[in-house]
Amino acid sequence: METQMALSHLSIKPGDCIKVKGKVAPYAKSFALNLGQDSSNLILHFNPRFESHGDVQTIVCNSKMSGEWGSELREPIFPFECGEQTKICVHFNAEEVTVKIDEGHEIKIPNRLGFESAEYFAVEGDISIRSVKFD
Numbered sequence: 001m002e003t004q005m006a007l008s009h010l011s012i013k014p015g016d017c018i019k020v021k022g023k024v025a026p027y028a029k030s031f032a033l034n035l036g037q038d039s040s041n042l043i044l045h046f047n048p049r050f051e052s053h054g055d056v057q058t059i060v061c062n063s064k065m066s067g068e069w070g071s072e073l074r075e076p077i078f079p080f081e082c083g084e085q086t087k088i089c090v091h092f093n094a095e096e097v098t099v100k101i102d103e104g105h106e107i108k109i110p111n112r113l114g115f116e117s118a119e120y121f122a123v124e125g126d127i128s129i130r131s132v133k134f135d
Contacts, residue, residue: 001032004129006122008038012134013117014093019133024126026083031125035090035097036113038120040067043113044090044097048080050126061099063112070112079105086127092118 012018012035020033030052036042042064049055059075079101080086089100094116099107123129 001030001124004031004123004125004127005132006039006120007132008120010119010121010134011117012119012121015091017135018090018121019131019135020088020090020123021085021130021132022088022123022127023085023130024080024082025128028080028082028126031123031127033088033090033099034120034122034124035092035118036064036120037115037118039122041065041113041115042120043092043111043115043118044099044109045069046088046090046099046107046109048078050080050082059107061107061109063109065113073109075107077105077107085130 028050030049032047035044045062047060057078061073063070097109
């Protein structure tokens with residue numbers, strides 16, 4: 001996946017919200033949001049797959065420690081549509097990461113790495129970013 005944006009040397013604390021507004025590409029295959037210490041240590045890999053890696057309309061979540069992926073978690077909801085605007089809010093604490101999508105859906109994923117801060121945030125794939133706000 002092509003990286004759309006990568007930010008490092010951030011100071012994201014538990015409870016802070018990363019608000020992403022964007023437009024999904026008209027013929028999107030997938031996109032991803034990554035949050036962690038760096039690209040090799042992620043507490044969150046949030047990957048909506050429209051049609052990618054054998055998955056169709058599936059949200060795959062994972063973590064990565066020292067470059068090694070953990071076990072994938074698949075979510076049953078898929079509130080994204082090709083060509084449509086979306087709003088995503090990500091926040092975390094030492095136990096879990098919460099992803100709120102378009103103010104109607106919420107996904108909770110265990111914080112397997114137990115990080116209590118994050119310094120890295122990246123967006124990849126078939127989404128055009130309109131804004132990113134750290135609250």
